[in-house]
Amino acid sequence: MRRILAILLENEPGSLSRIVGLFSQRAFNIETLSVAPTEDASLSRITIVTKGDDRVLEQIVKQVNKLIDVIKITDLTERNHVERELLLVKVLAMTDKARTEVTRITEIFRGSIVDIGKQVYTIELTGDVEKINAFIGILANETEIIESVRSGTVGIARGEKALRI
Amino acid sequence: MTTQQLTGAEMVVKALAELDVEYIFGYPGGSVLDIYDAIFNQDDVEHVLVRHEQAATHMADGYARATGHVGVVLATSGPGATNCVTGIATAYMDSIPMVVLAGQVASSLIGDDAFQETDIVGCSRPIVKHSFSCRSLKDIPNVIAKAFYIANTGRPGPVVVELPKDILIPDHTAAFEMNKDVNLRAYNPNVKGHxxxxxxxxxxxxxxxxxxxxxxxxxxxxxxxxxxxxxxxxxxxxxxxxxxxxxxxxxxxxxxxxxxxxxxxxxxxxxxxxxxxxxxxxxxxxxxxxxxxxxxxxxxxxxxxxxxxxxxxxxxxxxxxxxxxxxxxxxxxxxxxxxxxxxxxxxxxxxxxxxxxxxxQVKSISYQQDQGKIKPQRVIESLYEVTHGDAYISSDVGQHQMFAAQYYPFKKPRQWINSGGLGTMGFGLPAAMGVKMAFPDAESVCVTGDGSIQMNIQELSTCLQYNLPVKIISLNNRSLGMVRQWQDMIYGGRHSSSYMESLPDFIKLAESYGHIGIQINHLDELDEKLAQAFAIKDRLVFVDILVDEKEHVYPMQIKHGAVDEMWLSKGVKA
Incomplete structure (x- = not known):
């Protein structure tokens, strides 16, 4: 089962490698990982998308929590939450037809074209995993994808619940 | 809090003294020479020079297990630090409080594959409770205080502190400020049951x-x-x-x-x-x-x-x-x-x-002693008698470890010192030395075998230097007994690399290191010679006992069975 874990931890050298090391050491799976400092520069926030049954997930949560650097971990999958991923994709746009189609698809998905080259368009799109997968699928039908990069999922709980100190 | 101006190396030693450290177990090398110089200039903390860094970790470990205090190790960068890895893993698996201070090349050289550079924080990451890479002189005291606090609270474990050479050298000094009352917002070990x-x-x-x-x-x-x-x-x-x-x-x-x-x-x-x-x-x-x-x-x-x-x-x-x-x-x-x-x-x-x-009444912990070769179980029973069951028993890993666990009833906690989780051969002798450092008046015994003892035998030299009269009881079966037992039971008796050819003469070996060696070949001399060995209080005695090489450890759980499905002896199920 797909799970989204949000982790708040000390923004110290080595903190991230402890998390990543733990996942590989204990044969846990990482599907996506996204990390950045929070508004409080002493803290980092990580979102990890992983897979596992309840038993595996319980171990993941406990093992991550056991790390001295980790302040809190929560399983967002268990509650209402918002999750987003950012996609940047560069596609071939050589003909008028391709340019029109790419622009139209981008508008429908509420993405934006952020850069134009002689033969390529670069598009930015935000959404959940399904939306981004669908967008990439349709784009690939219309033109050639030159390069793409995804941020990995970030997530936050809905409502009053917050992951903070 | 004091505000004395000290070099980084002096801070390390002062911080250890402030934390009531008695002994550091270590081995010098380029990146930590400043710390060794600082150790030379004081009397608060005594350094114990081992012959291999792995032994330093096991000595610190044995000391920690016997006392409950944090065991402290000092090693230089590169090979010094990597030699500690087995000892760190041993302590980690058994939740033993230990702080390993590892030298590192100067910060400006880190990442350049400099001479004796290894990423010890990276190497040890899966086998430590936590680790620190100290990058600033003034942080040294508090990093060491945190390391001790983490090592010895909650579920104890080893903590590695990496110290680059540039923060240790005499060129720089800073005020010594140390807060022993450690508080970490992400770590709260004092937990009461719900x-x-x-x-x-x-x-x-x-x-x-x-x-x-x-x-x-x-x-x-x-x-x-x-x-x-x-x-x-x-x-x-x-x-x-x-x-x-x-x-x-x-x-x-x-x-x-x-x-x-x-x-x-x-x-x-x-x-x-x-x-x-x-x-x-x-x-x-x-x-x-x-x-x-x-x-x-x-x-x-x-x-x-x-x-x-x-x-x-x-x-x-x-x-x-x-x-x-x-x-x-x-x-x-x-x-x-x-x-x-x-x-x-x-x-x-x-x-x-x-x-x-x-x-x-089945008496599953039993054996048959005939007039032939000495049974290893019998040796442990005699050991119990001659020490009145009061000795600290540090064990290596293998059949002798199991026999000691089965046939020496431990009256007190911390009396039994063994590598249970990792199963580290070579643990026994240095661990027994660490115990002897902690309790010089107590009997500290290393129960070992001809395989395990050779994995850290160089420490016989350390024993002479520091006058550590431990007793080594070696159940010599001319083979790697536990491996051989599994080969007998599971691998059709094919003894692939499990017998020890060309064993040294352990008696002469002990003597060449300046100790006493006693060999026991026959059952009728066992008790007398053991008594003789234990009557010697001020010298290390290596007792080499030739035991029956065919003996297996029983009872033994049947592979893939339930907890109580056991072999009671060869071919006999419970």
């Missing part, structure tokens, strides 16, 4: 008809032996210990039914298999205990007390988990039992004990 869980546990325990208490190394590290004994007596329950938990209750206590697990007693494993409630205290349902997980005690309700939540429901599902320090939780349990005015039902209790006593 009261609701305590009530639930007590009502389950008090309704049990066949209760077993199963305790592990957590009892030892929490110094909770007395509490455990009163809990056992209050409940009139049978108690079994893990290999790590031996001595948690006296091995001579009437309620003690022996070690459980792979080479545990039949009565301990039978009691577990037939229990309706298992109270697990500071133990972690290791695979050497459970045997086949799917077949493990299917009818028991399991109450599991542990400070580490990851140990709970990791391999065996706990019905009533209690996260907390085992001493505090046991106190809570006793209070709740008293509050409920619980009285043990004598009929139910006696029925259970009657059953257990029937299993006891």
């Amino acid at each position: 009261q609701k869980q305590i009530r639930k546990a007590v009502s389950t325990i008090t309704q049990a008809k066949r209760l077993v208490i199963y305790s592990g190394g957590g009892i030892i590290s929490a110094n909770a032996s007395e509490l455990l004994t009163s809990l056992v007596e209050r409940l009139k329950a049978p108690i079994t210990n893990t290999l790590m938990g031996l001595g948690g209750i006296s091995g001579l206590h009437d309620n003690f039914i022996g070690m459980l697990g792979m080479h545990g007693s039949l009565e301990a494993n039978k009691a577990m298999a037939n229990a309706d409630v298992i109270l697990a205290l500071g133990a972690r349902f290791d695979d050497r205990v459970t045997n086949k997980v799917e077949k493990f005690c299917p009818n028991a309700t399991i109450v599991h007390v542990d400070i580490d939540p990851t140990s709970i429901s990791k391999t065996i599902n706990a019905h009533i988990p209690i996260v907390g320090l085992v001493d505090i939780v046991m106190q809570q349990l006793i209070e709740e039992i008293d509050a409920q005015e619980y009285v043990v039902d004598e009929t139910i209790n006696q029925n259970w004990w009657q059953q257990i006593n029937e299993w006891r």
Whole structure:
């Protein structure tokens, strides 16, 4: 089962490698990982998308929590939450037809074209995993994808619940 | 707090002194020479020079296990630090408090593949409780204080502190500021059991008809032996210990039914298999205990007390988990039992004990000694007699380790020192040396074999330098006994690389290091020569005992079976 874990931890050298090391050491799976400092520069926030049954997930949560650097971990999958991923994709746009189609698809998905080259368009799109997968699928039908990069999922709980100190 | 101006190297040594460190076990090298210079100039902390850094970690480990204090290791960068890895892993697996101070090349060189550079923080990451890379001179005291605090609170474990050379050199000084009252916002180790869980546990325990208490190394590290004994007596329950938990209750206590697990007693494993409630205290349902997980005690309700939540429901599902320090939780349990005015039902209790006593009568921990070769079990029994059961026993890993666990009842916690989790051959001698450093007047014995002893035999030299008169009891079977046993049982008797050809003359070897060697070849000289060895108080004695190489460790759980499915002897099932 797909799970989204949000982790708040000390923004110290080595903190991230402890998390990543733990996942590989204990044969846990990482599907996506996204990390950045929070508004409080002493803290980092990580979102990890992983897979596992309840038993595996319980171990993941406990093992991550056991790390001295980790302040809190929560399983967002268990509650209402918002999750987003950012996609940047560069596609071939050589003909008028391709340019029109790419622009139209981008508008429908509420993405934006952020850069134009002689033969390529670069598009930015935000959404959940399904939306981004669908967008990439349709784009690939219309033109050639030159390069793409995804941020990995970030997530936050809905409502009053917050992951903070 | 003081505001003295010190170099980084001086800060390291002063910080250790402030934390009441008696001994540092280490080996010098380029990146830590400034620390060695600082050690030279003071008398608060004594440095013990080993002959190999792995031995320094095991010495610190033995010292920590015997005293409960943090063991301290100092090693240089590169090979010095990597030589510590096995010792760090050993301490990690057995939850032993240890701080390893590792030198590092100067910050400006890190990442350049400089001479004697390795990323020791990276190398040790999966086997430490935590690690620090100290990058600033003024941080040294507080980083060391944090390292000690983390190492010796909660579930103890090893902490690595990396110290680059540029923050140690005499060119820079700073004020020594150290806050010993450590507080880390992400780490709160002082956990009390949840009261609701305590009530639930007590009502389950008090309704049990066949209760077993199963305790592990957590009892030892929490110094909770007395509490455990009163809990056992209050409940009139049978108690079994893990290999790590031996001595948690006296091995001579009437309620003690022996070690459980792979080479545990039949009565301990039978009691577990037939229990309706298992109270697990500071133990972690290791695979050497459970045997086949799917077949493990299917009818028991399991109450599991542990400070580490990851140990709970990791391999065996706990019905009533209690996260907390085992001493505090046991106190809570006793209070709740008293509050409920619980009285043990004598009929139910006696029925259970009657059953257990029937299993006891099988005498699963037994052997046949004829007039031929000396049986290794017999040596351990003689060792118990000659030391009156009071010696610290540090063991290496293999058959001799199991025989020591089975045939030397430990009266006190911290008396039994062995690498239970990692199973590190070469652990025994340096561990016994660490014990001897801590308690010079106590008898410190290393029980070993001809395989294990050779993995850190160079430390005989350290023993001479520091006058450490440990007793080495080597059960010499001219083979890697445990490997050979498995090859006999599982690999059709094919002894692939499990016999030791060209063994040294251990007597001459001991003598060449300046010690005394005694060889015992025959049963009729065993007791006399052992007595002779132990009569020598001020010298290290290496007792090389030629034992029957064909002897196997029994009882033994049958592979992939339930906890109580055991071989009692060759070809005989329980």
